[in-house]
Every structure is written in C-alpha cells, then in structure tokens.
Amino acid sequence: MKKWSVGLAVLAFVLVPQALVAQDAEEESAMSNGIVSMSTFKVPFGEDRAKVMQGIEQIMLPQEKANPNVLAFYVLTHFYGADSRDMIIVRVYRDWNSVEAPCGEPCDTWWEANQPAEGTPEREEWDELIATFSKYYARHSDELYSADMSLAKN
Numbered sequence: 001m002k003k004w005s006v007g008l009a010v011l012a013f014v015l016v017p018q019a020l021v022a023q024d025a026e027e028e029s030a031m032s033n034g035i036v037s038m039s040t041f042k043v044p045f046g047e048d049r050a051k052v053m054q055g056i057e058q059i060m061l062p063q064e065k066a067n068p069n070v071l072a073f074y075v076l077t078h079f080y081g082a083d084s085r086d087m088i089i090v091r092v093y094r095d096w097n098s099v100e101a102p103c104g105e106p107c108d109t110w111w112e113a114n115q116p117a118e119g120t121p122e123r124e125e126w127d128e129l130i131a132t133f134s135k136y137y138a139r140h141s142d143e144l145y146s147a148d149m150s151l152a153k154n
Contacts, residue, residue: 033148034092034146034147035098037090037092039088039141048135053075062114069098070093072092074088
C-alpha cells in the first residue's frame with residue numbers, strides 16, 4: 001500500500017500546475033516548495049458511487065475552483081491495482097499557509113448562491129448527495145507531501 005501511495009504522490013507532482021513554477025529569481029525563492037494533499041477513501045461501484053461523484057461535481061468542485069488557496073484539484077479514481085473502490089482527492093497548494101487558510105468570501109458567496117432553499121426537492125437531492133459523500137468520506141485518510149519544485153519537470 002505504501003508503494004501505491006508513493007506512486008500517487010509522484011503522479012500528483014506530475015500534475016502540479018505551471019502556477020507553481022517560478023517566473024523570476026524572487027518568485028523562485030518564495031515558491032521553492034508546493035504542498036500536495038491527498039485524501040483517500042473507498043466507494044463501491046453502484047448507485048452510491050454515482051451519487052458521490054455527482055456530489056463532488058456539483059458541490060465540491062465548484063467550491064475548490066472558487067478557493068484562491070487551491071492551485072489545482074483532482075479526483076482520482078481506480079484505474080488499475082488492488083481495490084477498485086479507491087478514490088483520491090488531490091489538492092495542490094502554494095505553501096503551508098495556503099493549506100491552513102480558509103476559503104472565505106469566494107466559497108461563502110458560492111454556497112449562498114447555490115444551496116437550494118429548505119423544503120424544496122432540489123434541497124432534498126442536495127442533502128442526499130452530501131449525506132452519501134459523507135458516509136464514505138468520513139473514513140478517509142490524509143497525506144500531505146512537500147514538492148521541491150527545483151527537482152520538478154514542468
């Protein structure tokens with residue numbers, strides 16, 4: 001399993017966006033490392049997996065896109081290996097401060113504009129997506145890696 005995690009970390013580093021690459025010497029010293037966060041969890045194929053993916057697409061992804069602290073966001077699903085239930089959420093941050101910083105206004109604004117009103121069928125579906133995602137994500141594990149960008153090919 002450790003080899004698998006290391007392999008995923010390497011894959012995440014390959015996926016690190018150009019935003020982490022320094023444009024000049026001053027920027028280079030300020031951005032020598034990026035932080036890659038990987039949250040792993042298992043979701044079996046079937047109706048629940050479809051709901052988890054729908055929740056990620058409709059609720060989580062738009063917030064991650066709005067979050068100025070997240071440089072890149074990926075959802076990795078099983079392609080080959082030991083357990084087809086595997087899912088990994090990867091986030092790339094500029095530095096540790098970005099990992100700890102709240103999203104704040106952009107996410108609050110998105111949430112207020114997109115959360116359906118209480119008592120509507122849309123809100124029931126929204127709540128069901130969140131509950132199904134939470135059912136599986138509640139048992140997730142996190143790994144954080146530091147990427148030395150001077151050792152990266154970008």
